[in-house]
Every structure is written in structure tokens, then in C-alpha cells.
Amino acid sequence: MFKRIAFSVNGKAFNIEVDIRESLLELLRNHLGYTGAKKGCGVGECGACSVLIDGVPTDSCIYLAVWADGKEITTIEGVASKSGELSAVQKAYVEEGAVQCGFCTPGLVLTTTALAESGKEFTREELKRELSGHLCRCTGYQSILKAAEKSLEGHICTCVDSPHYKGK
Amino acid sequence: MYNITGYYEADTLAEATALLAEKPKLELIAGGTDVLIKMHGKAEDTELFSLRKIKSLEIIRKAEDGTIVIGAMATFARVFKDPIIREMIPILTEAAISMGGPQIRNIATIGGNVCSGATSGDSASSLFALNARLKILNSLGERLVPIQEFYLGPGKVALKPGDILTEIRISPEDYQGFGGHYIKFAMREAMDIATLGVAVTCKLQGNIFDEIRIGLGVAGPTPLRCLEAEEFAKGKDISVETVAEIGKLAVRSTKARTSWRASKEYREHLVEELVQRGLKIALVNAGGAELV
Numbered sequence: 460m461f462k463r464i465a466f467s468v469n470g471k472a473f474n475i476e477v478d479i480r481e482s483l484l485e486l487l488r489n490h491l492g493y494t495g496a497k498k499g500c501g502v503g504e505c506g507a508c509s510v511l512i513d514g515v516p517t518d519s520c521i522y523l524a525v526w527a528d529g530k531e532i533t534t535i536e537g538v539a540s541k542s543g544e545l546s547a548v549q550k551a552y553v554e555e556g557a558v559q560c561g562f563c564t565p566g567l568v569l570t571t572t573a574l575a576e577s578g579k580e581f582t583r584e585e586l587k588r589e590l591s592g593h594l595c596r597c598t599g600y601q602s603i604l605k606a607a608e609k610s611l612e613g614h615i616c617t618c619v620d621s622p623h624y625k626g627k
Numbered sequence: 628m629y630n631i632t633g634y635y636e637a638d639t640l641a642e643a644t645a646l647l648a649e650k651p652k653l654e655l656i657a658g659g660t661d662v663l664i665k666m667h668g669k670a671e672d673t674e675l676f677s678l679r680k681i682k683s684l685e686i687i688r689k690a691e692d693g694t695i696v697i698g699a700m701a702t703f704a705r706v707f708k709d710p711i712i713r714e715m716i717p718i719l720t721e722a723a724i725s726m727g728g729p730q731i732r733n734i735a736t737i738g739g740n741v742c743s744g745a746t747s748g749d750s751a752s753s754l755f756a757l758n759a760r761l762k763i764l765n766s767l768g769e770r771l772v773p774i775q776e777f778y779l780g781p782g783k784v785a786l787k788p789g790d791i792l793t794e795i796r797i798s799p800e801d802y803q804g805f806g807g808h809y810i811k812f813a814m815r816e817a818m819d820i821a822t823l824g825v826a827v828t829c830k831l832q833g834n835i836f837d838e839i840r841i842g843l844g845v846a847g848p849t850p851l852r853c854l855e856a857e858e859f860a861k862g863k864d865i866s867v868e869t870v871a872e873i874g875k876l877a878v879r880s881t882k883a884r885t886s887w888r889a890s891k892e893y894r895e896h897l898v899e900e901l902v903q904r905g906l907k908i909a910l911v912n913a914g915g916a917e918l919v
């Protein structure tokens with residue numbers, strides 16, 4: 460059974476028929492070519508498949524494709540600028556050596572991006588909690604935590620009501 | 628690919644109950660974090676009925692009479708952030724943040740947690756201690772079920788085909804004047820199922836316990852209350868000795884068993900110890916002096 464839905468991925472609009480049996484991860488990877496979202500466990504434990512849905516980190520392996528109707532989805536392919544310049548979060552991950560095999564990286568960068576864009580401040584303990592839905596088998600997490608901290612420090616927000624607002 | 632053979636959704640509760648009356652075999656899906664996981668390796672066909680478009684079910688509010696009303700489709704992330712819950716019933720805020728990891732909390736609902744009927748459900752101990760009542764709707768009407776009567780056995784709850792849980796309700800007499808504390812005991816600090824869940828609330832009168840309530844998860848096939856310990860505490864002095872006795876009596880209400888997570892003996896030891904720790908913090912939150 461198929462169902463027609465309308466949604467966007469990284470700003471690009473889609474209006475297509477999706478198989479009701481498929482997860483959003485399968486839709487993104489197998490039909491639309493966004494292979495940056497990875498399949499680790501397939502059961503919501505590892506975060507390798509995480510994407511932002513209306514800005515909220517979500518495991519796409521346990522999110523049905525039909526639920527994407529009306530949603531704005533961001534995958535790792537949409538994080539760097541159009542000209543290919545890495546985002547501040549991506550740069551922080553590179554600089555801190557927080558990427559080894561890279562399987563967990565798309566999910567972690569997206570969750571960190573959502574934290575940076577929230578404009579909130581986080582203690583180290585809170586940051587650990589916010590990143591706890593991502594498993595990394597390589598780094599031992601120290602470099603990831605440092606990269607996340609760096610991403611949040613460097614954030615200069617232009618919203619006046621944000622604690623990061625530094626004036627013009 | 629999930630083995631889904633049909634997919635239905637409704638925009639309103641009226642539509643939902645009408646469709647369910649017609650097709651009582653449909654399986655309800657909320658956040659899907661239990662439903663979809665169970666579908667892996669399940670052979671039989673499943674027709675899903677999604678509640679995700681019924682936005683009225685996500686609301687958390689305080690009714691005029693002070694009752695706190697939590698929509699069944701409120702996610703754990705929403706429950707954690709909600710200012711009413713944080714101010715009035717913080718043991719549910721504590722329970723919400725202990726559940727899963729961020730991506731799970733962003734999608735898993737409190738209604739799904741209760742309807743799954745797991746003794747390890749992180750909302751369960753707190754909702755037991757708060758005497759929550761569940762509003763259940765079907766095409767014939769609605770009813771209120773006390774949470775203690777809702778859990779029937781492992782994975783078994785008092786829902787009949789056609790029923791939808793719409794609200795979780797907590798009355799003012801069950802939270803006003805109480806202080807509480809929730810402890811999730813697990814092997815890891817995140818992304819783990821509880822070895823034991825302990826929610827304690829208490830109300831004090833000067834230097835005596837007026838009322839205490841103890842809700843436990845994973846201390847039996849369903850979440851439970853420790854009624855013997857609660858009865859004992861009434862009117863007793865607030866002292867280390869009383870609290871120790873309450874911890875001992877709490878174990879009597881449990882039906883712990885050995886599982887790969889922990890042995891029966893270890894769980895009973897945890898109940899005795901963690902009920903005391905929980906109560907010591909709860910009584911400070913209720914305005915009492917710290918026990919040393």
C-alpha cells in the first residue's frame with residue numbers, strides 16, 4: 460500500500476508516494492539517495508540514523524516514512540553550505556579529532572547542530588545527557604564532548620532573546 | 628521494512644473511535660517505539676491505526692479544580708519540559724528525563740508507556756505514587772480507571788478492543804502538600820531499562836509523617852504500591868528508625884523475581900535501601916528537616 464505525502468529534505472520539496480511499510484531511514488537512503496543517515500541497530504538504540512525532523516533529533520529507523528508528511532527534514536547532507544563550506548559544528552568535530560570511522564558522526568553532528576541552534580546553554584553533564592542517544596564505537600567520547608562544547612561556545616546567536624546574543 | 632498491511636489515521640477523537648468501532652482489530656500506534664520494535668521478526672500481518680494527527684491529545688494542562696491533565700500523546704520530552712508538571716508533580720519530570728535517550732524521548736509518548744504495560748515503564752512508579760487515573764474512550768462513552776487497576780500483568784492492561792487512552796489525570800488531593808523523589812536504578816545512566824524504579828511521596832505534619840506513598844517498578848510483574856509500609860508510616864515520628872522500618876516493610880509488598888538484570892535477593896535489597904533514600908529526599912522536598 461502506498462500513500463502520497465509532501466515534505467522537504469534540506470530545503471528541497473518532495474511530493475511522492477511512499478510505501479507504508481517503510482521507515483524514514485529506508486525512504487531517505489534507498490529512494491532519495493541521502494545515504495548520510497546510517498543504519499546501525501535498526502531499533503532506536505544507537506542514533507546512527509538520526510535526522511532532524513522540524514529541527515528535532517529523531518531516530519529515522521523507527522519513524523515511519525508516512526509520518527514525514529508536512530515535515531521539514533534535515534540530513535547531514537544539508538549541514539554544510541551550498542558551496543561546500545563546513546558548518547561551525549562540523550569544523551569543531553574535525554578540529555577535535557572527533558571522527559574516526561565516521562559511522563556515528565552524521566547523527567552526532569545533527570544533534571549537536573540542534574543544540575547549537577536552540578540558543579540554550581548546557582553544562583557538561585547536560586551535554587552528555589543530550590548526546591547519550593548516540594553510540595560511538597571508536598572515539599571513547601572525550602573528543603566528541605569537546606567538539607560539542609566547542610560548537611556551542613563558538614555560537615553567536617542573532618536572536619535578541621537568546622543568552623548568546625552579543626549585540627551587533 | 629515493517630510487516631504493515633494497512634495504515635489508518637484520524638484527525639479527531641470522534642473519527643478515531645468511530646473507525647475503531649468498525650475495525651476493532653487495528654493496532655494503535657503512538658510514538659511507535661514499542662510497536663515498531665515488536666514488529667521486527669513478527670510474522671503475522673499488522674494493520675496500524677495512528678493517533679499522531681490528533682493534536683488535542685498532546686496537551687498538558689491544569690483543570691479549574693486543580694486536576695493535572697496529561698494528554699496521552701504528550702512525548703516524554705514534552706512532559707520533561709512542561710512547567711506545570713515541574714512545579715506541581717516534579718517526580719514525573721524526574722521520571723521523564725530518566726527515560727531512554729533524547730531521540731527516544733522526542734517521540735515516545737507517556738500514553739504508550741502506560742499502555743505497553745511494562746513493569747519497567749519509567750512513568751509507572753511515579754504515576755502509581757500519584758494515584759493517577761486514566762481516562763479511556765470508546766465509541767460508547769468514556770470511563771476513568773485508577774492506574775492500580777489498569778496494569779493486569781506483564782504487557783497486559785485493562786484496554787478492550789476499540790478503547791483509546793486519552794488522558795492521565797492527577798487530582799489535587801494526590802499532589803498538593805506532598806514532596807517527592809524518583810530514583811531510577813539501572814546499570815547505565817542513559818539508554819537503559821530500570822533494574823528498579825522507586826517513586827516516593829510524603830506529606831508531613833510537624834515532626835510526624837502524615838501520609839507517605841511508595842510506587843515501585845520492576846519489583847513485581849506489574850508496578851505496585853507498598854501499602855503495608857504506607858499504613859505503618861501514618862502518624863509516626865520522622866526519624867532514621869521509622870524510615871528504616873518503612874524500607875523493611877516495603878519489601879513485603881514486592882514480588883521480585885530473578886531476571887538476567889538482577890536476582891530476586893538483589894532487587895529486594897535495592898527496595899529496602901532505595902525506598903529509604905527516596906523517602907529521605909522526599910521529606911526534605913516536603914519541607915522537612917534533613918535526616919542524618
Ligand SMILES: Cc1cc2nc3c(=O)[nH]c(=O)nc-3n(C[C@H](O)[C@H](O)[C@H](O)COP(=O)(O)OP(=O)(O)OC[C@H]3O[C@@H](n4cnc5c(N)ncnc54)[C@H](O)[C@@H]3O)c2cc1C
Pocket residue numbers: 502503504654655656657658659660661662663664678699700725726727728731734735736737738739740741742743747748749750786790791792793818819820821
Ligand atoms: C531504544 C529504546 C529505549 C527505550 N528506553 C526506555 C526507558 O528507558 N524507559 C521506558 O519506560 N521505556 C523505554 N522504551 C520503551 C518505549 O519507548 C516506551 O514504552 C514508550 O513510552 C512507548 O510509547 P510510544 O508512544 O512509542 O508507544 P507505541 O509503541 O506507539 O505504543 C505502545 C503500546 O501502547 C498502545 N497505545 C499507545 N498509545 C495508546 C493510546 N493512546 N490508547 C491506547 N493504546 C495506546 C499501542 O497499541 C501499543 O500496544 C525504550 C524503547 C526504545 C526503542
Ligand code: FES
Pocket residue numbers: 497498499500501502503504505506507508509518519520521
Ligand atoms: S539505526 Fe536507528 S537508532 Fe540505530
Ligand code: FES
Pocket residue numbers: 557558559560561562563564594595596597598
Ligand atoms: S567514529 Fe566510529 S563509531 Fe564513532
